[in-house]
Amino acid sequence: MSTAPAPSVTRGEITLQPSYFTSSLYVNPLREDISLLIQIFAEQYLQSDKSQPFSLFKKIWREQGWVWLHFKVFDGRSREKFISVTSRLFTERIIETEDTLVRVVALFGLYTFFLSQPASTLPPVHGVKHIPMPMDIFQVMLSLPDALTEPHMSPLRPYATFVLSKLLDAQVFHILPESSLRPHNPATLPREFFVRDDADAASVMATSEQSDAAGPSTKPPPKKKGRPSKRDKAKKAKDALAVLDKWLEKNTFTYPVPPTADPEEAQIPKKTHALIANPPVTTHSNYAVQKTALLEQLTSPCTADVGIPALARANEAVLARLKRIDEMAAEQGLEVGGEGGDMTGLVRVEKAVEELRNGKSKGGILNLLEGAGSTE
Structure with missing residues (x-):
């Protein structure tokens, strides 16, 4: 994606602009990584003795490379959006419709990511002090320890309680209206969809919708109003030409040249439409x-x-x-x-x-x- 000028960037330095972190280039892969983190923890936790679940989570967190995530961007404007979007993607897996174990791992991930922001660096790195969270998801998160009553889930209860108490004591939550009112900005993720020049936009949208299955359902952005841009016209013309080529290839018939024809002309294949050759x-x-x-x-x-x-x-x-x-x-x-x-x-x-x-x-x-x- 293109980069926008920012006053916090020195001359000659390139940075990711904030819109990158709300686009499909970042949101969809991160959702897949979160799902993979949850899947690995669930498999190893159910096979372990369940005595140290949070130590197991930190081990997987390091092995999957999550410890390096905060070094992805250093620009202040971009880092603000990066931390808020990442925290939001962990938060959306704490909703009531998710499995209990999924909600616990999402809570562990939110806690570990947010409280591991670099605090003593030189030069200092911009940090975020609050996690925006809708009121209904906040209430579901508070009731999470009480939901860990099954025998195989009970070892997670003290750790979930401790993590919640640490987050509440630090007063990191900024309470928003209920999620049905779409209080986040942007209201849905991803907001921008990246489409390659050689890709079909409809298939990219469908893929993006499938990747959003773990989180709130999103719809492709509405069609732009006004005159189409030169890029849109060129892409539309290229697509139409490709469709026409496929149609011609499918409906072209090559018929044999008569034996009495000129030898020079016999070397040139004679083609016509299939309907003319086979009425x-x-x-x-x-x-x-x-x-x-x-x-x-x-x-x-x-x-x-x-x-x-x-x-x-x-x-x-x-x-x-x-x-x-x-x-x-x-x-x-x-x-x-x-x-x-x-x-x-x-x-x-x-x-x-x-x-x-x-x-x-x-x-x-x-x-x-x-x-x-x-x-x-």
């Missing part, structure tokens, strides 16, 4: 049957007074619509249907409609497959 006979026959039945119904003596004018209006409406499309394309400098001569679509439709007006044809544009509009 859809069945589809054409079904269309012809249904069209005949429709015309008989419209022109029968019982319904001719209504059917024939309706058929004429439909022909005129289609012709008017094609002319309007032709005019709009010409205004934008695009190739249009009237520039290719008598055999182009618009000219043939005009002739077919004219034939219907003069009574030379019963179907007008419905007879285009039978050659309507191709002769005077």
Whole structure:
């Protein structure tokens, strides 16, 4: 992501801007790391004698490299957002719907991360003194020790109580309104979604939603209003070209060159559309049957007074619509249907409609497959 100028950065030094820590580049991998931390602790705790659960947690914390996390960024502005977002991602695993063991490990992680901020460094490193926490999650966290009543969970109870007492004594919690009111800023994480130029935006959004399963559900940001940027136009054109290439590759037919052809031309493969090489006979026959039945119904003596004018209006409406499309394309400098001569679509439709007006044809544009509009 791009970097923004910050007064706390010296000349020539590059730093991560705060928006990086609210983006999918940081939020989604950190959620996966937290889930991995919880999974490893749960597996090793259930297999151990359960006598020293917090010592086991600190051992895993060191082995997984969490002790180096505070050295990720040193700029004051970025560090403020880094600590608040990381604490928030631990906090979201303490909600009531999570398993009890998951909530305990998330509490251990929040306690260890927040209280391990470097305090005596030279030069000093910016620190955060409070953890914003919605009121409902705060109440659930306070009741966590009382929920550790099962035999295999009871060894965790004194450690959870001690961790809570240390956090409460330090007065680190900044109580927010209930989480249903979305009191955090930003309200949802991640706020920014990183999309590679060669990636499909829809698939990236879907992946981001799946990675958010452990935390509050988030929706992709709404589509930007206003004119699309040059980058959006270029990406849209590239996607459309890729789709067209796939369609052409799928529908191109290479037919053999006749033996009597020129030897030089025989070396050039002859290609055409699959529908020209293999006409859809069945589809054409079904269309012809249904069209005949429709015309008989419209022109029968019982319904001719209504059917024939309706058929004429439909022909005129289609012709008017094609002319309007032709005019709009010409205004934008695009190739249009009237520039290719008598055999182009618009000219043939005009002739077919004219034939219907003069009574030379019963179907007008419905007879285009039978050659309507191709002769005077």
